[in-house]
Amino acid sequence: MKLLVCISQTPDTTSKISFNADGTAFNAASVQFIMNPYDEWYALVRACELREALGGTVVALNVGPAANETTIRKSLAIGADEAVRIDCDPNGAAFVAKQIAEYARAENFDLIFFGKETIDHNGSEVGAMVAEHLELPYVSYASKLELNGTVATLERDIEGGVEIVEVDLPFVLSASKGMAEQRIPNMRGIMTARAKPLKEVAAVVFEENSKVVQFTLPPSKAGVKLVQPDNMDELVRLLHEEAKVI
Amino acid sequence: MVLVFAESHGGQFKKTALEAVTYGKKVAELLGTTCVALTLGTVKEAGELGRYGASRVLNVADTAYDQFDSQIVTAAIAEVAKNTEASVVILSHSSTGKSIAGRLSVRLNAGLISGVNSLPTANDAALRAKKSVFSGKAIAEYEITSAVKVLSLTGNAVKPESTGNAVSVEVISVGSVKGRIRVKSVKIQEGIVPLPEAEIVVSAGRGMKGPENWGMIEALATILGATTACSRPVADAHWRPHHEHVGQTGIAIRPNLYIAIGISGAIQHLAGVNNSKVIVVINKDTEAPFFKAADYGVVGDLFEVVPRLNEALKKFKGGQ
Ligand SMILES: Cc1cc2nc3c(=O)[nH]c(=O)nc-3n(C[C@H](O)[C@H](O)[C@H](O)COP(=O)(O)OP(=O)(O)OC[C@H]3O[C@@H](n4cnc5c(N)ncnc54)[C@H](O)[C@@H]3O)c2cc1C
Numbered sequence: 357m358k359l360l361v362c363i364s365q366t367p368d369t370t371s372k373i374s375f376n377a378d379g380t381a382f383n384a385a386s387v388q389f390i391m392n393p394y395d396e397w398y399a400l401v402r403a404c405e406l407r408e409a410l411g412g413t414v415v416a417l418n419v420g421p422a423a424n425e426t427t428i429r430k431s432l433a434i435g436a437d438e439a440v441r442i443d444c445d446p447n448g449a450a451f452v453a454k455q456i457a458e459y460a461r462a463e464n465f466d467l468i469f470f471g472k473e474t475i476d477h478n479g480s481e482v483g484a485m486v487a488e489h490l491e492l493p494y495v496s497y498a499s500k501l502e503l504n505g506t507v508a509t510l511e512r513d514i515e516g517g518v519e520i521v522e523v524d525l526p527f528v529l530s531a532s533k534g535m536a537e538q539r540i541p542n543m544r545g546i547m548t549a550r551a552k553p554l555k556e557v558a559a560v561v562f563e564e565n566s567k568v569v570q571f572t573l574p575p576s577k578a579g580v581k582l583v584q585p586d587n588m589d590e591l592v593r594l595l596h597e598e599a600k601v602i
Numbered sequence: 603m604v605l606v607f608a609e610s611h612g613g614q615f616k617k618t619a620l621e622a623v624t625y626g627k628k629v630a631e632l633l634g635t636t637c638v639a640l641t642l643g644t645v646k647e648a649g650e651l652g653r654y655g656a657s658r659v660l661n662v663a664d665t666a667y668d669q670f671d672s673q674i675v676t677a678a679i680a681e682v683a684k685n686t687e688a689s690v691v692i693l694s695h696s697s698t699g700k701s702i703a704g705r706l707s708v709r710l711n712a713g714l715i716s717g718v719n720s721l722p723t724a725n726d727a728a729l730r731a732k733k734s735v736f737s738g739k740a741i742a743e744y745e746i747t748s749a750v751k752v753l754s755l756t757g758n759a760v761k762p763e764s765t766g767n768a769v770s771v772e773v774i775s776v777g778s779v780k781g782r783i784r785v786k787s788v789k790i791q792e793g794i795v796p797l798p799e800a801e802i803v804v805s806a807g808r809g810m811k812g813p814e815n816w817g818m819i820e821a822l823a824t825i826l827g828a829t830t831a832c833s834r835p836v837a838d839a840h841w842r843p844h845h846e847h848v849g850q851t852g853i854a855i856r857p858n859l860y861i862a863i864g865i866s867g868a869i870q871h872l873a874g875v876n877n878s879k880v881i882v883v884i885n886k887d888t889e890a891p892f893f894k895a896a897d898y899g900v901v902g903d904l905f906e907v908v909p910r911l912n913e914a915l916k917k918f919k920g921g922q
């Protein structure tokens with residue numbers, strides 16, 4: 357069983373988001389970066405669980421600069437067997453997807469894991485793009501995954517419910533809450549991670565076709581209008597007449 | 603030409619499909635062209651999409667599309683887009699749309715902006731549109747310059763506008779491809795509007811003390827025709843079902859009205875709800891961070907405030 361988990365690095369949710377003066381670039385200085393939560397808690401952990409049960413290899417893959425190595429090491433500490441970094445400074449989902457697809461095409465993975473989205477660009481794009489490059493089925497927002505030989509059964513979150521699907525290996529999935537429980541790397545994991553291989557691969561040339569031209573902060577709220585707790589008629593009036601939402 | 607993929611489920615269109623067609627019509631007007639809607643599989647009254655602005659409605663009437671498989675859906679949309687020489691393809695940013703958008707952009711060699719929340723601007727060959735990024739903490743304007751462009755539209759970003767007339771449906775066929783995903787079953791909570799589509803959401807947190815107190819929350823939701831949601835610890839403690847959990851790890855929503863009751867407003871919670879148009883917070887703690895993100899606030903004990911709100915709303919609804 358050869359499993360690939362695509363790992364991205366994102367600013368921690370609690371970080372303050374700011375941009376350069378003309379709003380053309382994200383201000384990464386003073387921001388704490390973490391492994392994208394969906395990649396870490398759900399995709400990577402489920403891949404490790406499957407490897408523990410069925411044998412095989414879990415490869416963690418990141419498309420990014422050398423500065424991402426702390427995040428990549430963490431994926432090894434959590435349980436990935438080897439890590440690959442495609443060396444570049446990615447500037448969009450299409451570029452990232454192309455890099456992942458080119459690498460994966462040559463490696464013949466049985467299963468390729470993504471997180472449901474990155475919490476910086478909230479795109480949910482890369483997994484679907486890779487699936488199309490590789491002409492593989494794609495199960496998005498999977499909250500459960502069981503394997504029986506080469507047949508997988510998954511639950512996928514859809515609006516207002518779940519869909520249960522079956523698909524043969526190989527395929528691509530994106531993981532959402534429910535697929536696994538978060539694992540905190542233990543000392544042993546951290547120690548063994550140091551001995552695990554971290555391979556660096558050169559990026560292929562690809563012209564990104566979608567780019568950010570302007571970042572802005574959302575208009576700040578006018579401030580909360582307080583309504584007395586014993587005057588709910590007033591709240592109803594405001595919601596009807598002023599906010600026009602009821 | 604602007605091609606809109608109008609998703610259907612069990613033969614019916616959801617509000618998101620009508621939003622996508624309305625949006626498609628506006629984009630078409632902006633570009634001085636027409637809007638064509640595409641439906642796949644068995645659909646009832648597809649011609650109704652004409653009312654929302656589609657000048658033509660195409661249907662690939664093959665039952666293979668009644669079960670969702672992003673691979674065959676992508677192939678069908680791409681083929682129709684090529685045959686009709688569409689310059690923009692619009693999808694809903696729904697669970698279906700998210701499974702297709704990236705695939706379609708690869709197949710059509712198109713730039714993609716996913717989750718747009720307002721009308722684009724266009725000049726020459728470039729198209730720009732805005733979306734919310736960093737879990738609602740910023741807005742990014744993207745530009746795409748490829749010949750074909752793919753946009754997916756966030757739910758509740760535009761209102762469906764029925765201003766035109768129904769048109770007759772043109773049944774077409776595309777090259778058949780065999781899907782590899784076998785849909786075994788679909789379990790949908792009957793009778794409630796799914797959270798991502800709800801216009802009003804009533805949400806409650808740990809301040810409720812226990813699941814036995816949710817009666818007044820459900821009553822409030824019923825009066826408002828709202829969908830109920832909850833904070834993460836509430837779902838983790840099994841006070842409420844997991845599908846109600848909103849926030850960074852749960853569902854992200856953008857209703858017109860979000861009423862947060864006994865929720866402190868932690869940043870991970872806000873990440874999923876801060877795009878709501880109007881936020882009402884009911885909390886007994888003046889210092890609760892949620893008040894900073896709120897439009898209207900009530901500082902008070904929810905066990906007294908919520909029943910009073912329910913009475914006031916009943917009176918209001920009765921008098922309407
Ligand atoms: C990585 C990560 C991801 C997370 N993802 C999410 C997520 O997706 N969604 C989410 O919700 N949380 C998430 N959390 C948890 C989040 O940080 C908060 O812990 C959580 O949102 C708090 O839930 P709460 O507001 O219901 O409870 P509390 O923080 O305990 O707040 C309860 C509130 O109720 C008020 N209250 C109590 N009694 C009354 C009363 N009688 N009348 C009126 N008000 C009352 C209190 O003043 C308080 O403000 C995440 C945390 C982490 C670390």
Ligand SMILES: Nc1ncnc2c1ncn2[C@@H]1O[C@H](COP(=O)(O)O)[C@@H](O)[C@H]1O
Nearest residue numbers: 362364419470471473474479480481482
């Ligand atoms: N730079 C990257 N390197 C590796 N995987 C990535 C990268 N960016 C995104 N991904 C993967 O793609 C998923 C979806 O990302 P996105 O399309 O940006 O929302 C993430 O959850 C990751 O699994």
